[in-house]
Amino acid sequence: MTIVDETTTPPCAYEPDVYLDDLLHSPPARTDLSAADWERLTTKQAAAHRQCAGCPLMVECLYRAVVEMDVSGFVACTTESDRLAIRRRLGIEIHEPTTVAYGAARVGGGPVSHEAVMTARQAYPKDTCHQLADRLGCSTSTIKRHLRRARERKRDDALSPASAPARPSVADVLDVFDELESSRTA
Numbered sequence: 001m002t003i004v005d006e007t008t009t010p011p012c013a014y015e016p017d018v019y020l021d022d023l024l025h026s027p028p029a030r031t032d033l034s035a036a037d038w039e040r041l042t043t044k045q046a047a048a049h050r051q052c053a054g055c056p057l058m059v060e061c062l063y064r065a066v067v068e069m070d071v072s073g074f075v076a077c078t079t080e081s082d083r084l085a086i087r088r089r090l091g092i093e094i095h096e097p098t099t100v101a102y103g104a105a106r107v108g109g110g111p112v113s114h115e116a117v118m119t120a121r122q123a124y125p126k127d128t129c130h131q132l133a134d135r136l137g138c139s140t141s142t143i144k145r146h147l148r149r150a151r152e153r154k155r156d157d158a159l160s161p162a163s164a165p166a167r168p169s170v171a172d173v174l175d176v177f178d179e180l181e182s183s184r185t186a
């Protein structure tokens with residue numbers, strides 16, 4: 001018998017596919033979708049956003065996803081680019097992609113990791129993004145996103161000073177989060 005603790009089980013645990021949907025956590029441009037698909041996407045995103053906003057784990061979840069782990073997925077009302085923007089404002093980076101489970105949305109397997117994409121890129125340097133996506137069983141946009149992230153990290157490493165910045169507090173993260181458009185649409 002499965003016992004579900006309603007007080008601690010977050011909403012994403014019940015709908016992991018929603019929170020791992022490529023379109024949700026890395027939304028395409030409005031012009032890349034039909035009106036009907038855009039409507040479906042915004043409705044889905046608004047629902048996930050409302051659930052995160054009401055989740056008892058929201059603050060801890062946001063902090064960990066911004067400061068401790070570079071996870072994929074729609075997490076704590078944020079897309080991947082939202083979290084990247086918060087890190088940039090805070091002057092922090094996460095160098096090591098996580099390979100461990102993060103939150104309920106990772107249970108049962110999740111999207112391909114940054115590490116897996118970079119390993120495949122090294123092993124097959126002449127592959128197109130489409131070929132890499134076929135090898136890893138993910139979308140081409142996922143491959144492009146991880147390769148773009150690697151380029152941004154490389155560029156930031158070249159520009160950033162040697163000393164690591166201080167770890168931000170929860171309040172620091174929430175202050176920057178409050179400035180995002182995402183924090184106002186729940």
Ligand code: SF4
Nearest residue numbers: 010012052055061076
């Ligand atoms: S992603 Fe985080 S904030 Fe959103 S429902 Fe899951 S645990 Fe809660």
